[in-house]
Amino acid sequence: MRLVGRVAEAAFVGPYAHLAVEIPGWKGAQSGQFAMIQAAESRCFLARPFSVSDDETHIETTPGTHHAARVSFLVDEVGRGSGELAALRVDDRVHVLGPLGRGFAAAGAVAPAARRTAACPAAGVGRGGAGRLVIVAGGAGIAPLPLLLREIESRLIRSGVLVLAGFRSSREAQALCILDDGLERLRRCRIPSEVGITTEDGSFGFAGMVTDLLDRDLQPDDTVLVCGPSAMCEAVWKVCRRHGVRRAWFSLETLMACGVGSCHGCVTRVADGTLTRVCRRGPVMAGEEAFGAEEETT
Amino acid sequence: MRLVGRVAEAAFVGPYAHLAVEIPGWKGAQSGQFAMIQAAESRCFLARPFSVSDDETHIETTPGTHHAARVSFLVDEVGRGSGELAALRVDDRVHVLGPLGRGFAAAGAVAPAARRTAACPAAGVGRGGAGRLVIVAGGAGIAPLPLLLREIESRLIRSGVLVLAGFRSSREAQALCILDDGLERLRRCRIPSEVGITTEDGSFGFAGMVTDLLDRDLQPDDTVLVCGPSAMCEAVWKVCRRHGVRRAWFSLETLMACGVGSCHGCVTRVADGTLTRVCRRGPVMAGEEAFGAEEETT
Amino acid sequence: MSSRLHTHLGPMFLEYPVINASGTLDLLETADALGLDGDYRVPVAAYVPKTVTMLPREGNPTPRVAEVAAGMVNSIGLPNEGVKAFVADTLPRLLNLTCPLIVNVAGFSRDEYVSVVERVSRALADELGSDKGTWAPRVGIELNVSCPNVDSGCMSIGTDAEEIARLTQAVRDVWPTPLLLAVKLTPNVTDIASMALAAEEAGASAVSLVNTFKGLIVDRDTLKPYLGGITGGLSGPAIKPLALRCVFEVAAVVDIPIIGMGGIACTQDVVEFMACGASVVAVGAAGFVDPWLPARLAEELEEVLCERSLTLSELIGKIH
Amino acid sequence: MSSRLHTHLGPMFLEYPVINASGTLDLLETADALGLDGDYRVPVAAYVPKTVTMLPREGNPTPRVAEVAAGMVNSIGLPNEGVKAFVADTLPRLLNLTCPLIVNVAGFSRDEYVSVVERVSRALADELGSDKGTWAPRVGIELNVSCPNVDSGCMSIGTDAEEIARLTQAVRDVWPTPLLLAVKLTPNVTDIASMALAAEEAGASAVSLVNTFKGLIVDRDTLKPYLGGITGGLSGPAIKPLALRCVFEVAAVVDIPIIGMGGIACTQDVVEFMACGASVVAVGAAGFVDPWLPARLAEELEEVLCERSLTLSELIGKIH
Numbered sequence A, B: 001m002r003l004v005g006r007v008a009e010a011a012f013v014g015p016y017a018h019l020a021v022e023i024p025g026w027k028g029a030q031s032g033q034f035a036m037i038q039a040a041e042s043r044c045f046l047a048r049p050f051s052v053s054d055d056e057t058h059i060e061t062t063p064g065t066h067h068a069a070r071v072s073f074l075v076d077e078v079g080r081g082s083g084e085l086a087a088l089r090v091d092d093r094v095h096v097l098g099p100l101g102r103g104f105a106a107a108g109a110v111a112p113a114a115r116r117t118a119a120c121p122a123a124g125v126g127r128g129g130a131g132r133l134v135i136v137a138g139g140a141g142i143a144p145l146p147l148l149l150r151e152i153e154s155r156l157i158r159s160g161v162l163v164l165a166g167f168r169s170s171r172e173a174q175a176l177c178i179l180d181d182g183l184e185r186l187r188r189c190r191i192p193s194e195v196g197i198t199t200e201d202g203s204f205g206f207a208g209m210v211t212d213l214l215d216r217d218l219q220p221d222d223t224v225l226v227c228g229p230s231a232m233c234e235a236v237w238k239v240c241r242r243h244g245v246r247r248a249w250f251s252l253e254t255l256m257a258c259g260v261g262s263c264h265g266c267v268t269r270v271a272d273g274t275l276t277r278v279c280r281r282g283p284v285m286a287g288e289e290a291f292g293a294e295e296e297t298t
Numbered sequence C, D: 001m002s003s004r005l006h007t008h009l010g011p012m013f014l015e016y017p018v019i020n021a022s023g024t025l026d027l028l029e030t031a032d033a034l035g036l037d038g039d040y041r042v043p044v045a046a047y048v049p050k051t052v053t054m055l056p057r058e059g060n061p062t063p064r065v066a067e068v069a070a071g072m073v074n075s076i077g078l079p080n081e082g083v084k085a086f087v088a089d090t091l092p093r094l095l096n097l098t099c100p101l102i103v104n105v106a107g108f109s110r111d112e113y114v115s116v117v118e119r120v121s122r123a124l125a126d127e128l129g130s131d132k133g134t135w136a137p138r139v140g141i142e143l144n145v146s147c148p149n150v151d152s153g154c155m156s157i158g159t160d161a162e163e164i165a166r167l168t169q170a171v172r173d174v175w176p177t178p179l180l181l182a183v184k185l186t187p188n189v190t191d192i193a194s195m196a197l198a199a200e201e202a203g204a205s206a207v208s209l210v211n212t213f214k215g216l217i218v219d220r221d222t223l224k225p226y227l228g229g230i231t232g233g234l235s236g237p238a239i240k241p242l243a244l245r246c247v248f249e250v251a252a253v254v255d256i257p258i259i260g261m262g263g264i265a266c267t268q269d270v271v272e273f274m275a276c277g278a279s280v281v282a283v284g285a286a287g288f289v290d291p292w293l294p295a296r297l298a299e300e301l302e303e304v305l306c307e308r309s310l311t312l313s314e315l316i317g318k319i320h
C-alpha cells in the first residue's frame, strides 16, 4: 500500500536536504533499500527513488516498546522531483511506497539484521571473515550509511570498519554529520572504525577522488560496500579487481518509474549480458554480478 | 508586462481568502477592473480573473508621497486555481497581469476618479443626479466594493449610498468586514450610507435574497451597481426594469483564459445580439447593453 | 466490492469495472517487491500482463522513460520472456490469481499474432481442459496493434483498418467466440472510429482505447533524442482529453464494449471515461505511483454512483 | 535584440526566431487592454493574427475554453470579422506594426481559401503598391488547414495529403513565390510527414507544426460534453512531446523551414523545438499567461546560445 508520511524534521546538511518522515504503516527497511517518494502536492507525475537513510522502526527503546516509524532520507536537489522534496517543511505530507529492493543484507553483503535494540548488542554474527568492512560513498551516496552503521553495530567485525567518503568540496562534506551517531555507537560497541574523506577541490580532507584513498590500502580480504554515482561505482570496482577484492557490493542508480518491477524502465546491462531490472534484482548488487569479472586493461 | 507580486497579508474573512499583494510596477486600478492572477508555483496552466478589491496605489498619505502599490483580492475557493490562491501565505509570490477591463468609472457608472487623497476630499462631482447610489453584491461579489467606496467618497452623492449584500449564511457574511473602513470614510465625508444584509438561511440580517430587499425600496432615479453571480445579476436587472431604473451597471463573470482580448474564450451574448468579449467590453457593462430592454414577462 | 459495481466484459464477470493497462502493472513482481503473500487481494478486477511476443525480447536501449508535464514518455520496447517461457512459467501462476486474465499479445506479422495465441490456447487446454467454453469467464486475449515503440508490425497494423480486420479475423479463427478478444487500438491515426469498426466487424468482442501517443523527448544536455528508442509513447493525465475524445468517437459507432484508458488517475477520470462510453476502464501509468490505485478507484466509484444515484449501466455512455 | 538572433523565414527577415501562434495573441486588443501606446515594442518577431475567413464568423457556443492537466482545450470556432472588414479595418493597422505580418487564412472549400487570399492581395496592392516582390519581406500567408473546431473544410483538408497539395497549389497561383506561404498542419493524422511533403511539393515555402490535438472535456456536473463545440483542441505543455515528434519527423523529410509550436512555455522548449528542426517557433497558449513571453524567450534564447557556444543555425536541426 502506498503510505502517507508526515515530515517531522527538515534541515539542510550542506547542500543536501535531510528529511525525517513519520510513516504510519512502514514495515522497516534494510540498509540499501529505497522508497519511491513524492511530495503530496507535487507537480511531478511520478515518485522518485530515494535510499532509506535511517530507519528507527524496529528499535526497541525499552524492551517491548517501539519508536513510531521514523524514516530519514537525504535528498540532493538535482531537478524538479528532488527539488520539491528538498523544499518540504515540517508537517508537509509525503507519499511513500516502500521499502523496496534488495538491500545490502539481502544481497549477501552483510548478514541479515537480527532484531536490533537501541542498547549495544551483546554479540552478533558477521560474515566479514578476517577482513575489514570498507564502506565507500560519493556525494549523496552517503545517504544509506546511517542505517548501514546501525546494522553492522550488531555484527562482530573483527578488523573494523573503514568509511571512505568523497565529496566535491567541504560544502558537500558537511553531510558527514549524519554519520556522527552511528560512528559513536560503533565506538561504544568497540568496533574499530576509521573515516577517510576526500574532496575534489581539496577544501576538506584529502584532495582527490575517493578511489585514490581506497587504492592506497585496500586489502584482498576486505569487504567493500559502495554507494554513489555510477561512474564512481565502476571506478571502485576497478580498484577492487586490481587489489583482488571479490567481496564488493554496489548500490546502483538508474531511472525508476515504478520501483516494483512493473515498468521495465530501470534496466541495466549486467555481467551475464542480460538487461535486468535494478529495482528488483538491486539496487544492491555484487560487483561480479553487476560489472563482471573481465580483467581490466589498465 | 506581467508583474510579480508579494503576498503581504493573507487572512480569511469568513470562507473567503483576503490577500493583500504588493505589486511593484502596478499602475493603479479602477473599481470593477480585474487582474489575471496565479500563484507563482502553480499547478494550473492559466491564471484566473479576480476583481481588484482594494488598491492603495494612488493614495497620497502626505502630499507628494505614495503608498507602495498594495492591491487586495478576495478569493472564493471554488476549484484548483482559486484554491491555490487561497492557500498562499505571506511572502509567497503571485504573477499578476493587470489592471484589466472596463471598471465602473470607464463604463460610465461613476465619474472617473480624480486623484484621490487619504484625507476626506473637500468636494467632488458625482454623476448620480438626485438618486441614490445602490450597490448590490452577492457572495464574493462583495470583492470590488472597498475600491468602489474609495472612489465614491470623492463624489458628491446627494441622496446617499445604499449597500445591499446577499450571502448564503452568516459565515459568508463575515466578509462584510472588508467594507468597514470604506463605510467609515463615507461617514467622515458626510455621505449618508446604509447597509442591508440578507442571508439565504436567515442566520444573519434579513432571510431571503438580496433582490427581495432591493425590490422593497428601489427608486427609479437610483443608480444601481451590481457585482455577483450571473443569476443574481439577471435577477437584479429584472427588478431594475420593474422599477423603471435605467442606470444600472453589472460586473459580469465569464471564463477567461487571457483577460486581454486574445482568446475569445470569455464571450457572452449581449443585448445587441452579438457575442462580445467580456474582458474587453466589460467586465462592467450597463444593464441595457448586457441584458437588453425587452419588457419582462413577470 | 459491492454488487453495485459488478459488471461484465463480454463473457467475463468482473467484480468492478477497473483493471490495469498492459505493461503498467506486473502483479507478481509487485507483490514480491512489497513482500505480500501470493494470495493477497489483487488490486484489479481482471489482470492484463505485459505484452507477450513469439520470441523473447530484450526491449529498447536505455533510457526508457522520462517524465514530462502531466505524464511520462516511455520507450520500453516490449521486453518479455517470449510465449514459450510465458506459457511454461508465468501463465500457470496467473491462472491462480483470484481474477480473470486478459493475455496481451503482439507480433511482427499476422502469422506471429496467430501463433502466439495458438501457443497460449494450447497451454490453456492443458491447464483448464479442452472445452473452450469453460475458459470464457477466466481468460481473454487483447491484441496489441498499437505499440509505438517497436520497429515493425504492431502499430503499422493498428494504423490500417484493413490490416486490423484481417488480423482480428485470423485470430478469431483460433480464439473463437465467446472467448473475449479485445483489440487495443492506437490513437496515432486520423480516424480511430474506423479502426474500431473494422475490429468489430471482423469479430472483436471489445476494443481497448487507447495506447500511448507517439512523442519525443530531447536530451537537455546533448540536444539529441533522450530515449534509447528515439521516439516513445506519451501517457498520463496529459493525454486524458485526447483519450476521452477517442472513446467518445468510438462509442458512437460500435456496439462492443470499450475498455477505456489514457491518463486515468482519479475517480473523476473513471467517471468521465465511463460517461464517454467505456464499459471498463484501465489504469496505466498512474498505477506506477500507487499499484493499488485500480481497486481504490473502484471503491471511490461506488461512492460517486451512490451520490449521483446512478447505476453503472446508467453511467456508461451517459454523454451520448 | 542582438544580431546573434537575426534570422530569416523564407523571404522575411526576423529580428529573432520567436513569433506567436495564430489565435493566441491579439496584439491590438492586448496593447489596448494594457494601456500601451500604439507604437510600443511588439513582443513578436512577426505577427500572426487570428484566422480570417471569407465571411464573418461568430464562433462556437460557450463555454469555449477549459483548463486541463498541463494545458487547455479550446473550442473557439474561428470567430472573426471576415476578410472584408479585416482588409478594411485591421490590415492597415497591422501593416503599421514594426514587424512583418503573417496573415492566417481558412476556408470551407479550396475556392474560399483562394478568395480570401485574393482579397488580402488586392488590399495589399492598395497599401503597398502592386509590385509583389516588395511585399515579400513584410507579408506572408499561413493556410490553416488544421482547425479541429469547425465542422467542415479546414481539418478535413489537413488530413488528406492530396487535398493539401491541391490547395497549396491553388493558393500559390494567387500568392506567388517568393511570397511566404506557410501551411499549418494538424497533428491529428496517421502520418504528418506525408502531409508536410505534399505541401512542400505543391509550393509551400514553410510548414507550421502543429495545430491543436482533438480532445474532449466532460462536464463534471452534467457528464455531458463541457465545451459548446462538443470537442475541442488540446494545447499547452501537455502536447509538447507530441509536437516535438511531429517537428522531428517532418524535418527529416522536408527542406522548407518549419515554424514549430505546441506547448512552448520556456526557453528550454524553444531550444528543443529548434533542435528538432524548427527554424522559427511560435508561442501559443502559454502567451495567455504572459503576452510578452515570445520576446522574453528570445532574450533568454540568446543567453542559452552564448552558454552553449552555438549559433542559431547550428542549433536548428541539431538532433538530426
Ligand SMILES: Cc1cc2nc3c(=O)[nH]c(=O)nc-3n(C[C@H](O)[C@H](O)[C@H](O)COP(=O)(O)OP(=O)(O)OC[C@H]3O[C@@H](n4cnc5c(N)ncnc54)[C@H](O)[C@@H]3O)c2cc1C
Binding pocket: B034, B048, B049, B050, B051, B052, B073, B074, B075, B076, B077, B078, B079, B080, B081, B082, B083, B140, B143, B144, B252, B253, B254, B255, B256, B283, D063, D065, D066, D067, D068, D217, D218, D219, D220, D221, D222, D226
Ligand atoms: C472579471 C472577473 C472577476 C472575478 N472576480 C472574482 C473575485 O473577486 N473573487 C472571486 O472569488 N472570484 C472572482 N471571479 C471568479 C473567479 O475567476 C473564478 O471563481 C475562478 O476562475 C475559478 O477558478 P478555479 O480554478 O478555482 O475553479 P474551476 O472551476 O475548477 O476552474 C475553472 C476551470 O474548470 C473548468 N470547468 C468549470 N466548470 C467545469 C465543469 N462543469 N466541467 C468541466 N470543467 C469545468 C473551466 O473551464 C476552467 O478551465 C471573477 C471572474 C471574473 C471573470
Ligand SMILES: Cc1cc2nc3c(=O)[nH]c(=O)nc-3n(C[C@H](O)[C@H](O)[C@H](O)COP(=O)(O)OP(=O)(O)OC[C@H]3O[C@@H](n4cnc5c(N)ncnc54)[C@H](O)[C@@H]3O)c2cc1C
Binding pocket: A034, A048, A049, A050, A051, A052, A073, A074, A075, A076, A077, A078, A079, A080, A081, A082, A083, A140, A143, A144, A252, A253, A254, A255, A256, A283, C063, C065, C066, C067, C068, C217, C218, C219, C220, C221, C222, C226
Ligand atoms: C535506488 C536509488 C536510490 C537513490 N537514493 C538517492 C538518495 O538517497 N539521495 C539522492 O539525492 N538521490 C538518490 N537517488 C537518485 C534520485 O532518485 C534522483 O536524483 C531523482 O530521481 C532525480 O529526480 P529529479 O526530478 O529531481 O531530477 P530530474 O533529472 O529532473 O528528473 C528526472 C526526470 O528527468 C528526465 N531526464 C533526466 N535527464 C534528462 C535529460 N538529459 N534530458 C531530458 N530528460 C532527462 C528523467 O528521465 C526523469 O524523468 C537514488 C536513485 C535510486 C535509483
Ligand SMILES: Cc1cc2nc3c(=O)[nH]c(=O)nc-3n(C[C@H](O)[C@H](O)[C@H](O)COP(=O)(O)O)c2cc1C
Binding pocket: A263, C021, C022, C023, C024, C050, C051, C074, C076, C078, C104, C144, C147, C184, C210, C211, C212, C234, C235, C236, C237, C239, C261, C262, C263, C264, C282, C283, C284, C285, C286
Ligand atoms: C511504461 C509503459 C509500458 C507499457 N507497455 C505496454 C505493453 O506492453 N503493451 C500494451 O499494450 N500497452 C503498453 N503500454 C500502454 C498502456 O497499456 C496504456 O495503453 C497507456 O499507457 C495509456 O494509459 P495511461 O495514460 O493510463 O498510462 C505501456 C505504457 C507504459 C507507460
Ligand SMILES: Cc1cc2nc3c(=O)[nH]c(=O)nc-3n(C[C@H](O)[C@H](O)[C@H](O)COP(=O)(O)O)c2cc1C
Binding pocket: B263, D021, D022, D023, D024, D050, D051, D074, D076, D078, D104, D144, D147, D184, D210, D211, D212, D234, D235, D236, D237, D239, D261, D262, D263, D264, D282, D283, D284, D285, D286
Ligand atoms: C484559444 C486558441 C485559439 C486558437 N485559434 C487558432 C486560430 O484561429 N487559427 C489557427 O491557425 N490556430 C489557432 N490555434 C492553435 C494555435 O495557433 C497553436 O497551433 C496551438 O495552440 C498549439 O500551440 P500551443 O500549445 O503553444 O498553444 C488556437 C489555439 C488556442 C489555444
Ligand code: FES
Binding pocket: A255, A256, A257, A258, A259, A260, A261, A262, A263, A264, A265, A266, A267, A277, A278, A279, A280
Ligand atoms: S522501476 Fe519500474 S521496473 Fe524497475
Ligand code: FES
Binding pocket: B255, B256, B257, B258, B259, B260, B261, B262, B263, B264, B265, B266, B267, B277, B278, B279, B280
Ligand atoms: S479572456 Fe481572452 S478574450 Fe477575453
